[in-house]
Amino acid sequence: MDDVVKQAWQQRDGAVVLTTVDSKGMPNSIYATCVGLSDDNRIVIADNYFFKTKQNIEAKSKAAVLFITKEGKSYQVKGEVEYLTSGKLFDWMKGWNPTKHPGHGALVINTTEMYSGKEKLI
C-alpha cells in the first residue's frame, strides 16, 4: 500500500484538490500546494487559509485528495483526517511550509482508499 501512494505522489504535478463535506453532505473543494508525504506515507496539507475546510474537519468530515501526474494520470486518496497543532508531523510541516504562510495546523489524511480513475488501488 505504501509504495503505491509514494510512487504516485512522487510523480505529482501542480496543486492537489482537497475535498471535505459538511454535516449535511455538501462537498467543498480547495486547491492546495503546501503539501507533503510523511515518512509513513500520509498526505499532509498545511492549513494556511482553511475556512470552510476547517469547519468541515471540525464536523468530522473525511477527506479526498485528487492529484495528477505529469503524464496525465489521476489519483484519488480518501481517508479519515487528523488536524494537528503540535507534535512531530506538525513540526515537519512547519519545516517545509513557506514562512510567508501562517501554517496554523497540519491536516493529515490517513489513507483508507486509493483510486486511479475507476481502478481501485487500495
Ligand SMILES: Cc1cc2nc3c(=O)[nH]c(=O)nc-3n(C[C@H](O)[C@H](O)[C@H](O)COP(=O)(O)O)c2cc1C
Ligand atoms: C493554487 C492554490 C494553492 C493553495 N494552497 C493552499 C494550501 O496549501 N493551504 C491552504 O491552507 N490554502 C491554500 N490555498 C487556499 C485554498 O484553496 C482556499 O482558498 C482556502 O482553504 C479557503 O477555502 P475554504 O473556505 O473552502 O476552506 C490555495 C489556493 C490556490 C489557488
